[in-house]
Amino acid sequence: MTQDELKKAVAKAAIDYIAPRLDSDSVIGVGTGSTANFFIDMLAELKNEFDGAVASSEATAERLKSHGIPVYDLNSVSGLEFYVDGADETNERLELIKGGGAALTREKIVAAVAKTFICIADDSKMIGILGAFPLPVEVIPMARSHVGREIVRLGGDPVYREGVVTDNGNIIIDVHNMDISQPIRVEEQLNNIVGVVTNGLFARRRADLLLLGTKDGVKTISSEGA
Numbered sequence: 387m388t389q390d391e392l393k394k395a396v397a398k399a400a401i402d403y404i405a406p407r408l409d410s411d412s413v414i415g416v417g418t419g420s421t422a423n424f425f426i427d428m429l430a431e432l433k434n435e436f437d438g439a440v441a442s443s444e445a446t447a448e449r450l451k452s453h454g455i456p457v458y459d460l461n462s463v464s465g466l467e468f469y470v471d472g473a474d475e476t477n478e479r480l481e482l483i484k485g486g487g488a489a490l491t492r493e494k495i496v497a498a499v500a501k502t503f504i505c506i507a508d509d510s511k512m513i514g515i516l517g518a519f520p521l522p523v524e525v526i527p528m529a530r531s532h533v534g535r536e537i538v539r540l541g542g543d544p545v546y547r548e549g550v551v552t553d554n555g556n557i558i559i560d561v562h563n564m565d566i567s568q569p570i571r572v573e574e575q576l577n578n579i580v581g582v583v584t585n586g587l588f589a590r591r592r593a594d595l596l597l598l599g600t601k602d603g604v605k606t607i608s609s610e611g612a
């Protein structure tokens with residue numbers, strides 16, 4: 387199976403999971419990236435069975451709207467039953483690295499609001515210790531050098547992501563070679579640097595459910611007990 391086939395399979399599994407749990411008032415949080423895009427395209431077929439969506443990026447909002455799915459401002463909804471999104475890495479505890487598409491801050495906000503965060507990923511994303519994928523950090527532009535120096539102090543190698551401006555008007559620094567054996571600690575240390583908006587570690591708010599695409603089918607892993 388190709389990686390795209392695995393992504394489609396987990397997108398379909400997410401649709402199958404949420405479909406019987408939706409009603410006409412449901413608003414769904416929707417993530418960003420190629421796996422999330424497969425989910426959005428399939429969600430279009432269900433559009434008469436829920437109210438609308440909150441998007442984690444401008445790109446996702448555009449794609450949802452192109453299918454005729456209403457997109458709401460997060461401040462105008464009373465809650466989100468589900469948030470469905472991909473990841474750049476996951477471990478077995480369903481702690482994630484996200485932000486390869488630079489949408490990490492809005493993704494983290496939408497995930498924080500949702501009752502159930504469903505992560506959809508192919509099994510190339512499953513890893514023992516997070517950090518092979520460089521950890522994205524969203525930074526206020528004027529703090530770029532300061533944040534870079536502080537990241538070095540914490541043991542990471544900061545690399546400025548050239549040419550990328552986030553939907554919030556900020557920059558991304560990707561942190562290479564960081565020891566992320568204690569994800570909650572690293573998430574907090576990076577967020578404590580002045581000038582950091584947030585970082586792409588989803589450890590405090592990890593996924594509740596992981597639908598992992600493998601060549602033997604989609605595995606469902608719950609954070610309960612993990």
Ligand SMILES: O=C(CO)[C@H](O)[C@H](O)COP(=O)(O)O
Pocket residue numbers: 417418419420421422471472473474483484485486487488489490493
């Ligand atoms: O965090 C993200 C975007 O900021 C994506 O979820 C992550 O990059 C995975 O993308 P893809 O589904 O294309 O592999």
